[in-house]
Amino acid sequence: MTAVPATGVRVTVPGSTANLGSGFDALGMALGVHDEVEFAVTGGGLAVEVSGEGSADVPTDGSHLVVRAFRAASELVGLDVPGLRLTCRNAIPHARGLGSSAAAVVAGVAAAFALAGRELDTSALQLAAEFEGHADNAAASMFGGVAIAWTHGDRFHAVRVEPHPGVSPVVLVPAVESSTKTTRGLLPSKVPHEDAAFAVSRAALAVHALSADPSRLLDALDDRLHEPYREPAWPATTRLVRSLREAGVPAAVSGAGPTVLALPASGELPPGPDLTGFEVRRTPVDLGGVRVAPLG
Numbered sequence: 016m017t018a019v020p021a022t023g024v025r026v027t028v029p030g031s032t033a034n035l036g037s038g039f040d041a042l043g044m045a046l047g048v049h050d051e052v053e054f055a056v057t058g059g060g061l062a063v064e065v066s067g068e069g070s071a072d073v074p075t076d077g078s079h080l081v082v083r084a085f086r087a088a089s090e091l092v093g094l095d096v097p098g099l100r101l102t103c104r105n106a107i108p109h110a111r112g113l114g115s116s117a118a119a120v121v122a123g124v125a126a127a128f129a130l131a132g133r134e135l136d137t138s139a140l141q142l143a144a145e146f147e148g149h150a151d152n153a154a155a156s157m158f159g160g161v162a163i164a165w166t167h168g169d170r171f172h173a174v175r176v177e178p179h180p181g182v183s184p185v186v187l188v189p190a191v192e193s194s195t196k197t198t199r200g201l202l203p204s205k206v207p208h209e210d211a212a213f214a215v216s217r218a219a220l221a222v223h224a225l226s227a228d229p230s231r232l233l234d235a236l237d238d239r240l241h242e243p244y245r246e247p248a249w250p251a252t253t254r255l256v257r258s259l260r261e262a263g264v265p266a267a268v269s270g271a272g273p274t275v276l277a278l279p280a281s282g283e284l285p286p287g288p289d290l291t292g293f294e295v296r297r298t299p300v301d302l303g304g305v306r307v308a309p310l311g
């Protein structure tokens with residue numbers, strides 16, 4: 016077991032938007048909305064303090080997602096801390112399609128790796144993706160920019176792609192929540208071959224559009240793999256995606272919803288689409304991914 020010389024670490028982790036249209040479970044992009052989590056090593060026990068998003072709902076014992084990820088990662092890297100005081104300042108909305116759960120997991124994994132003196136590597140991504148069941152959000156939160164995620168057998172992989180500076184996300188966040196687990200349950204086990212071919216071409220185009228030519232984003236963000244099946248969970252989201260796209264704005268459901276992701280060429284939404292019930296936030300792409308600093 017690794018002894019812990021540091022008194023602790025402060026982790027700043029970005030949220031993310033996954034899928035980006037047809038890149039279901041394959042594409043993610045880190046966003047400039049961050050949770051800050053302090054991991055203070057103590058002489059014993061566990062204390063969890065949470066403020067901001069989710070503070071009324073998340074547990075404050077060992078079942079807290081950050082604690083679970085930290086403990087799993089500690090076991091992986093052979094880290095043994097006698098006790099832990101966790102202070103979470105959350106800005107990423109929960110259960111809205113902005114990668115809050117992946118960010119929480121990545122924070123825990125990054126803290127354990129840093130306290131053990133280890134760089135984040137493929138084993139860190141593997142662990143985070145196993146928590147999530149898919150690597151799109153986790154890879155984006157870990158490495159920043161655009162992530163392309165895939166699996167090989169039971170191994171999760173990802174590469175980072177540099178986003179084009181003209182990619183200017185606007186997220187439209189409704190007050191209602193939607194659980195990723197629930198809406199994954201709405202997906203069929205098979206899709207028509209025609210829709211699979213439609214998705215492959217759009218997902219490939221999305222990588223080009225996000226990294227080299229944002230003028231292609233309207234076509235690139237068109238989805239048939241998950242949005243139509245999940246529509247009953249968030250009809251207002253579906254209506255807004257449609258009206259934005261009809262107004263020429265590249266738009267898709269963010270992650271498993273119900274937030275809408277828009278990537279307008281100008282960075283501004285045009286007048287017209289009814290945004291009632293949605294909070295409009297201009298949110299830049301996070302380029303650096305999770306950051307870890309020693310506790311002062």
Ligand SMILES: Nc1ncnc2c1ncn2[C@@H]1O[C@H](COP(=O)(O)OP(=O)(O)OP(=O)(O)O)[C@@H](O)[C@H]1O
Pocket residue numbers: 031033050069073079080081103105108109110111112113114115116117119152193194195196269270271272
């Ligand atoms: N910072 C956090 N601390 C503790 N638990 C969290 C945190 N963030 C998310 N969670 C847990 O994860 C749940 C939300 O996960 P879920 O996968 O449904 O949505 P999401 O990650 O916000 O969105 P998406 O996966 O579509 O991007 C919360 O209800 C909470 O239980």
Ligand SMILES: N[C@@H](CCO)C(=O)O
Pocket residue numbers: 033034039040041149151152195199241270271
């Ligand atoms: N690809 C995932 C992202 C949300 O976690 C989904 O759509 O279910």
